[in-house]
Amino acid sequence: MSLNRNKPNPQERRMSSIAKKLHDQVVLQKMGLFFTANIFLFVSVVVAYIAEAERTSIGRLVLCRRYITTRGEGLSNIVYVVQDGKKVLLEKNINHAIIYGLILVIIAIVFQFLNLVLAYYGEYRRIKKTLKPINDMAIRVDELSRLSFDESKFHIVENAIENISPAQTTQLSLGDSDLQGIEAAMNNMLKKMHETYMQQARFVNDASHELRTPIAVIQGYANMLDRWGKEDEEILDESITAIKNESDHMNHLVEQLLFLARGDAGKTTMTFENVILNDVMNEIYEESLMIDENHIYKFEEREKDIHVKADPGMLKQAMRILVDNAAKYTGKGDDIILSVGTQEGKAYIQVQDTGIGMAEADVKHMFERFYRADDTRKVQGTGLGLSIAGWIVEKHGGYFEILSRKDLGTRIKILLERVS
Numbered sequence: 001m002s003l004n005r006n007k008p009n010p011q012e013r014r015m016s017s018i019a020k021k022l023h024d025q026v027v028l029q030k031m032g033l034f035f036t037a038n039i040f041l042f043v044s045v046v047v048a049y050i051a052e053a054e055r056t057s058i059g060r061l062v063l064c065r066r067y068i069t070t071r072g073e074g075l076s077n078i079v080y081v082v083q084d085g086k087k088v089l090l091e092k093n094i095n096h097a098i099i100y101g102l103i104l105v106i107i108a109i110v111f112q113f114l115n116l117v118l119a120y121y122g123e124y125r126r127i128k129k130t131l132k133p134i135n136d137m138a139i140r141v142d143e144l145s146r147l148s149f150d151e152s153k154f155h156i157v158e159n160a161i162e163n164i165s166p167a168q169t170t171q172l173s174l175g176d177s178d179l180q181g182i183e184a185a186m187n188n189m190l191k192k193m194h195e196t197y198m199q200q201a202r203f204v205n206d207a208s209h210e211l212r213t214p215i216a217v218i219q220g221y222a223n224m225l226d227r228w229g230k231e232d233e234e235i236l237d238e239s240i241t242a243i244k245n246e247s248d249h250m251n252h253l254v255e256q257l258l259f260l261a262r263g264d265a266g267k268t269t270m271t272f273e274n275v276i277l278n279d280v281m282n283e284i285y286e287e288s289l290m291i292d293e294n295h296i297y298k299f300e301e302r303e304k305d306i307h308v309k310a311d312p313g314m315l316k317q318a319m320r321i322l323v324d325n326a327a328k329y330t331g332k333g334d335d336i337i338l339s340v341g342t343q344e345g346k347a348y349i350q351v352q353d354t355g356i357g358m359a360e361a362d363v364k365h366m367f368e369r370f371y372r373a374d375d376t377r378k379v380q381g382t383g384l385g386l387s388i389a390g391w392i393v394e395k396h397g398g399y400f401e402i403l404s405r406k407d408l409g410t411r412i413k414i415l416l417e418r419v420s
Contacts, residue, residue, distance in 0.1 A: 049097030214246040302341030330355035
């Protein structure tokens with residue numbers, strides 16, 4: 001298969017015709033603007049002349065009859081009359097104003113004509129340059145529409161599609177120059193499929209690992225109860241407490257997994273409404289005071305009545321996750337500061353703790369599912385909370401700003417579009 005590039009392409013002729021029509025329209029628009037400007041210039045000169053004549057002769061504005069008439073034949077006999085009843089206040093020959101106006105219009109027409117001549121080809125080239133990407137694409141489409149594919153090419157594509165696997169990482173090669181575009185599209189699709197497949201595989205493996213631990217603990221205590229706990233009250237109490245804790249942990253984990261799964265499937269609905277961030281943060285602050293007596297909570301309102309469009313329930317869930325994380329990694333009796341304000345036109349809500357902090361390498365991965373830094377594994381958690389918070393903030397069109405230092409603490413700020 002070959003493309004004949006020497007023969008004039010009909011599409012090129014069509015595009016040149018379109019460019020010429022557009023250029024003609026531009027020229028006509030300019031001529032229309034020039035014509036309007038010339039009329040305005042002429043009228044302005046005459047009106048200015050008449051106004052000056054009235055000011056000189058009458059000296060004030062008089063509400064009376066004004067008209068233009070002739071005192072004979074020809075332009076030299078056109079006069080402007082101001083008449084109050086039967087009394088003529090002003091009778092002024094305005095042929096000089098008309099002549100001055102026409103001279104100025106002629107001068108303007110000369111400059112306008114020069115402008116059209118000088119800009120004519122420049123405008124045409126600019127229009128063609130603007131249309132060039134569309135022209136090139138149209139030519140390529142026209143050429144492709146005239147290509148003839150034999151049956152073997154369809155078999156090449158068919159075989160390549162049959163052998164595609166989401167786990168495949170190698171690039172496909174169709175071995176045909178005519179199919180390079182299709183080959184590139186298939187490789188891009190395969191890359192995205194592989195990334196999605198690996199992400200889902202990691203998610204399933206991590207979920208299985210996280211669920212395996214509480215199940216093993218529950219099973220171990222159940223076996224111990226079966227062997228010795230029936231008659232030993234100490235073992236019975238220990239086993240019941242452990243099974244209850246692990247069941248709660250597993251239930252929490254399953255709920256978080258279901259939340260993320262529904263979100264990925266697009267089944268989580270949100271109801272956006274006008275929300276005052278100060279009220280949301282104040283509720284979180286009061287809840288924290290009530291349920292956590294081990295830390296000192298502070299609430300800072302840096303601006304009153306900050307409005308955003310948000311789902312209040314989802315926004316509270318994201319904030320509870322951040323506050324819960326701050327409490328987990330902050331020492332007993334230390335401060336956790338909640339604040340709300342504005343920054344560069346955006347609204348924000350912020351949680352700042354004085355806990356163990358994070359290394360820079362960990363901050364980059366903190367919103368990944370099941371990711372937990374080495375020094376946080378001793379604290380019970382699922383590694384999914386921040387992923388859920390990140391998903392919620394993303395759906396609100398917001399983003400995070402995070403500042404964290406080891407052994408100094410962490411500050412997490414959620415920024416949202418403010419509603420005025």
